Each structure stands twice: as structure tokens, then as C-alpha cells.
Amino acid sequence: MGRRRRWGQAEVAAAAMVTAAGGSWALQPLLLLLSLCGLCLADQGNLPKPKNVQVHVMNTNFTLKWDWDGKCNVKDCNVTFSTYHLVKKKHFRVWQKLSGCIDVAATMCDFSSAKLDFLRKYKLHVKAERGEDSSAWSNTVVFVPDEIAEIGPPSDVQVEAIDGLIRINILAPGSTDKTPMWEASDFSYLVELRKNGSNEQKQIKLASNNERIDKLSPNTTYCLRVKAQLNAGEKEGSFSPEYCVHTESADANVLPRPENVRIHALNTHFVLKWDWDEAYGENVTFLVECCRAYDKKYMASNCWHAVPSCKEVTTSECDLSSEIWFEGTYEFRVRAISGTEERAWSKEITCNPSKDTEIGPPSKVEINLINDSIEIKISHPGEDTNKSMKDIQGFYDLSYRIFVWKNTSDKWEKCFEDEHTLYTLPVSELNPETYCLKVQAFSQMSNKSGHFSAIKCITTEAGNNPVVLVVAVFFLQHCCLQFYSCFLLRCL
Structure with missing residues (x-):
């Protein structure tokens, strides 16, 4: 009426x-x-328009809130609210209803069901309605979900105390959502750990969702909480609830875990080493397992498999060379076995072959005096084992530094760098003299310098004719394949 x-x-x-x-x-x-x-x-003046409209996003949960200055509360006034967002059609834009936010009898609504594109910019506004009356539109709100989204607490945290350490398994924030805002592999984690009854906290950074915390006191209750971090800490989530576990008492009769696990890498040779107390007897053997970091992070939680060359090892080291390729990253762990007793695994150690390996000295350096020149033959590092570093990805640009000096001097006289097969260095009016040299491989691509070769010396003949020092780098397996472009660099 x-x-x-x-x-x-x-x-x-x-x-x-x-x-x-x-x-x-x-x-x-x-x-x-x-x-x-x-x-x-x-008509628009009959109902106040919504004010202070705000969008809140946590993981993939979208909430819209606003204020309304009506003369009575929303329920008594029989007022509802509707939200529209701007949608781009073929040749024009049109305001459409926002799913979950139409005819809402409250000053907030949940539009998680709208299935928005997380990287797209959105515009929306809200109006109040009562019967056929409606207010003016609120101010337009503009947002990009990915930019304003907050990270929630981990979806689940499982904590277990075993063998004097804490094993922690974390389910990433929002991982139970149908379409997660972020991939689980995008997260690292921060753990706040304290002893029960103490306010002193220790922060521990975890690189993945399945880690262990060691070096704990036995027979002690520890409490912890976890939060996720995105992009190396640029955005942090909320903490999980606190979880408490009790570590077991130390048992002198139980085999300890191998400690100080480390990898020594030279060229393509990788050796895993660890510390072990020989007082535990001669019947102790060791087992080493491997997991590719990619599989652990992206595919399977149970990615571990025994290294064939490291089963029933009786020493505190084993050769991993057959297990490692230069593509990818690996994790290794080791445990002690005595009869039927199997001790807990050591702390995992990560190996990135390209970063961790050292370039060894040249496999062979030969020097010979031929006529009025000194000829030097160099074999690539690793060539004596049929695994030349020149064949390894990231080391294709392998070159050499050659240092030359008189045997009577402590200072080198000449230094040159070259990857070419022939290099000449004029030396004029030499008296009979003994010259020494050493060679070092280097790779600019991997930013590594190798170990020096053993020092070798040779004595020149007397005469006034100039002696030419000739450096011939024989590529052995590669000389028939291709020649590399040369470059001459000033020695540092």
C-alpha cells in the first residue's frame, strides 16, 4: 500500500x-x-546504505562484513542485504549477484562458494533491502584474493616422541580445501618449542612437513605449536594449538643413533660418513637409506629405500656414488643394527650433488721438454675413473689455471687461464733454470675452483733462443667431438 x-x-x-x-x-x-x-x-533515502565494507580471506574461506546504521537492528527492521560483483562479458561489464551474499539477514556473509579466481581483481558493493525499498549502494570494494589472503593454521599436526626425539608430521593449511589457495610444497614451517612448565621458547625452522626434532632431554615433557610460512617468510600463518609429548628415559643398553652424519663429495665420488662409538661391540652393522627430495616433498611420504651398496656395512662410512646422479637433490639416513635390534634412524642429511661436490685436481699432469718448449698435458678431473667432470651438467665449461714459477723463488711468475687445446707463453733469454708449475681446474658456470695438482718441475736448456711454454690440454674423450671457444682472463 x-x-x-x-x-x-x-x-x-x-x-x-x-x-x-x-x-x-x-x-x-x-x-x-x-x-x-x-x-x-x-526511496533510497529510506534505508541507510551499508558502510565500512571489508573482505576477509583465510585460505579459501571468503567472508564479507559491513556496518549498517539503521534506527533498529537488522532483525527487527526486517532488513536484508544483497551483494553484487562486477563481471566482464564479451563487450561490456555487468553487475551480478554474488553467491552466498543475496538476501542475507545479517551484516556479514560467506561467499566461499563463489569459486573466484585467486589471481583476478574483483569489485563488489552491497545494498540494504526491505520489501520493495532499497538503500543506495555502498562504496565499491576492490580486492585480489591472493594478495589479501591470510594463511590459517596447519590443517593437522601429528606429534610423536620416539627414541629421544620428536617426530612431527604437518598437514598444510587449506590442504583439505577442494581448490587450495597454495600448494603444500610452497610452505616451510616454524615451530615454537618449550619444556612444559617453562616460558622459555626455542624456535626451530622446518624445511618440509615431515621432520624430526632431536637433541632433547630424556624423560621430559615438551610442548610445541606450529605455523606455516610462505615464500621464505614473506607471509606467515596462524599458530596451531599447542601439542605436548613426553620423551622416554635414556637406556644405556639401547644402541644409540649414528651422529654427525655427513657427505664427502669429490668429483663424482660421494661417501657418507658418521660418528659411532666402537664400545658397542663388533657385531653392529649399519643400513643406509635414500629418498629423492622431490619424491618426499611432492609425491610420496614413504619414499625411502635401502642403498644397495650400504647394507650390512661394518664401518662408519659407505660409498653412495652408484646412487647419486647430478640431477636433483637427495636425502640420506643411517641406523645401527645389532642382531634383531634396530636403532632409530639418524638425522636426515641433504645432498645436492652440483652444489656439494668439490672439483678434484686434474687426473694427470705431464710435462716434457721438447726442443725449445715445455709441453704440458692435462687430463680432466675424474677422467682416470672414466667419469670426467667435463661430462657433468654444470661443468661443461671446465677450464684451467696454470701457475708457473722459478724453483728458486716463492712467487709465481706467470699465471694464465685457458680452455683451449693450445696456449703459448713466450719466455726470452733463459739461463739454465728449473721451472715449476701447478694446475687447477675451475668452472664459471658452477662458480667453483678445484683442487691443485701436485707440483711438477722441469729444467730448461742453456741458450739465447727464446723458450716457448706450450700448454696442450688434451680433451681425451672430447677432442674429436668439438672445440670450445677460448677466453683469456686476467688471473686474480
């Missing part, structure tokens, strides 16, 4: 204005339009 009555008043007012204008029917449409516009403004 109220709506019909106002329309009637508007029409009467319009007719009166036309009559006052001398019955000019030409003005009637304009005057009627003005009256209707006045009616629209009057």
Missing part, C-alpha cells in the same frame, strides 16, 4: 506542475521524469 500511495502522490504532483505551466503538454514528460527521479531518491 505504501508503495502504491507514493506513486499516486507523485503523479498528482506531476499533473499539478503541468497545469501550473499553462497546460503545456510538451513539458509533461520532463516534469514526470523529474518527479519519478525524486521518488527514487526518496
